[in-house]
Amino acid sequence: MDYVIGGGLAAFIIYAAKKWNKTEKEKIQHTFQNIGYVVKDKEPKLFKTHKSTTHTLYTYHVPYGLVDDPKLEVLEKVLNKPVKVSFANGKLHIKVYHSKLNNNYSYDSFESKGKWIVPIGKTYDGSVYHDFDDIPHMIVAGSTTWGKTVFLRMLMTHLIENNPNGVEFYILDLKGRLAFNRYRNLKQVKAIAGDYKESANALKKVKKSIDKDMDYLRSIDAENAKEANIPTRKFIIIDEAGELKPDKSMSDEDKEYTKKCQQILNHIARVAGQIGYKMIYGTQYPTKEILDPQIKANALARVSFRLATSVQSGVAVDQPGAEKLECKGRAIYKTVDDYIVQTPFISKKEIWERIGRYENDPSSKEDQKTRKNTVHFG
Numbered sequence: 001m002d003y004v005i006g007g008g009l010a011a012f013i014i015y016a017a018k019k020w021n022k023t024e025k026e027k028i029q030h031t032f033q034n035i036g037y038v039v040k041d042k043e044p045k046l047f048k049t050h051k052s053t054t055h056t057l058y059t060y061h062v063p064y065g066l067v068d069d070p071k072l073e074v075l076e077k078v079l080n081k082p083v084k085v086s087f088a089n090g091k092l093h094i095k096v097y098h099s100k101l102n103n104n105y106s107y108d109s110f111e112s113k114g115k116w117i118v119p120i121g122k123t124y125d126g127s128v129y130h131d132f133d134d135i136p137h138m139i140v141a142g143s144t145t146w147g148k149t150v151f152l153r154m155l156m157t158h159l160i161e162n163n164p165n166g167v168e169f170y171i172l173d174l175k176g177r178l179a180f181n182r183y184r185n186l187k188q189v190k191a192i193a194g195d196y197k198e199s200a201n202a203l204k205k206v207k208k209s210i211d212k213d214m215d216y217l218r219s220i221d222a223e224n225a226k227e228a229n230i231p232t233r234k235f236i237i238i239d240e241a242g243e244l245k246p247d248k249s250m251s252d253e254d255k256e257y258t259k260k261c262q263q264i265l266n267h268i269a270r271v272a273g274q275i276g277y278k279m280i281y282g283t284q285y286p287t288k289e290i291l292d293p294q295i296k297a298n299a300l301a302r303v304s305f306r307l308a309t310s311v312q313s314g315v316a317v318d319q320p321g322a323e324k325l326e327c328k329g330r331a332i333y334k335t336v337d338d339y340i341v342q343t344p345f346i347s348k349k350e351i352w353e354r355i356g357r358y359e360n361d362p363s364s365k366e367d368q369k370t371r372k373n374t375v376h377f378g
């Protein structure tokens with residue numbers, strides 16, 4: 001019932017605000033009244049307005065008892081502009097951005113910020129980047145066709161451009177090895193696994209490498225890859241993590257492989273981040289069963305494209321909202337803070353123009369041998 005009344009009221013407020021040509025400040029003040037964001041007859045009082053090139057920030061003293069309230073989301077429709085509402089130090093902050101995000105930002109509009117730093121997207125306040133040396137593991141969620149694969153390929157492209165000789169990829173391409181097939185020819189790609197057996201074998205190889213690196217770090221009394229001056233970083237990309245969940249239709253052998261995979265992925269999540277192993281865990285079905293609690297607890301960076309439900313959004317980014325993302329490539333990026341971003345777009349053509357020079361020549365005998373070693377783990 002509340003919802004119906006709220007919906008009608010919101011529609012009326014939006015209609016009224018448009019009709020009366022009020023200033024932004026007046027529209028906000030009217031909205032407080034109309035949605036009942038008041039205590040008795042006391043309403044929030046504006047005490048500071050700060051304008052910048054990207055937004056205007058209105059700060060309010062509020063009567064005791066009022067905090068930030070989901071009802072205030074209606075402001076976005078009233079003002080027809082992006083609005084961010086927050087409540088800090090007993091004050092209400094309403095940030096009204098001057099313009100909406102575009103639906104497409106080309107990859108070349110982002111800079112190279114450092115070896116292990118990758119672009120995540122444009123926000124209302126500018127570009128956002130992610131440093132894999134600060135936060136090693138990332139969950140990338142999103143229903144099919146909303147931008148997950150473009151994003152994963154973009155990350156790979158950027159990391160290869162920044163570190164052609166220092167980055168290694170181990171890819172579990174569990175949707176029939178379709179999304180990353182061509183990448184098997186890149187010198188930076190050490191393994192592409194397309195089924196459970198190949199995945200378990202690729203991950204066993206990663207586990208061995210972790211054990212070796214751990215021994216080395218202990219021997220020089222270093223705590224992490226940076227301190228030990230290890231120049232290489234190894235990225236384990238999983239697309240689609242949902243495929244690694246054992247189910248009834250699998251053979252016993254495959255069930256064992258998926259269990260082994262889960263075990264090693266947990267190990268990577270728990271102990272290997274700081275020694276140079278980074279996990280990018282992609283899924284279109286973020287459910288409690290698929291997002292293992294160990295992995296979730298250790299993957300402190302989350303990117304979510306549009307999802308089917310707010311429950312899925314809650315699992316992926318610990319908050320609703322991903323179910324409302326409006327366009328392809330739009331995502332919620334969450335670490336300590338959260339942002340709405342439009343992720344960089346890069347076409348396949350541009351990817352290969354940028355990193356095609358690192359493809360082994362399939363016609364050479366030596367390269368055929370390398371490719372064979374790279375692809376087949378069974």
Ligand SMILES: Nc1ncnc2c1ncn2[C@@H]1O[C@H](COP(=O)(O)OP(=O)(O)OP(=O)(O)O)[C@@H](O)[C@H]1O
Nearest residue numbers: 104143144145146147148149150328329343344345
């Ligand atoms: N960052 C972006 N900006 C603008 N458009 C995008 C962006 N990313 C993807 N798109 C558009 O969305 C389409 C689908 O993207 P993508 O293939 O990455 O989806 P997906 O979620 O990975 O699907 P699947 O999981 O089925 O592979 C792209 O072909 C492109 O047209």
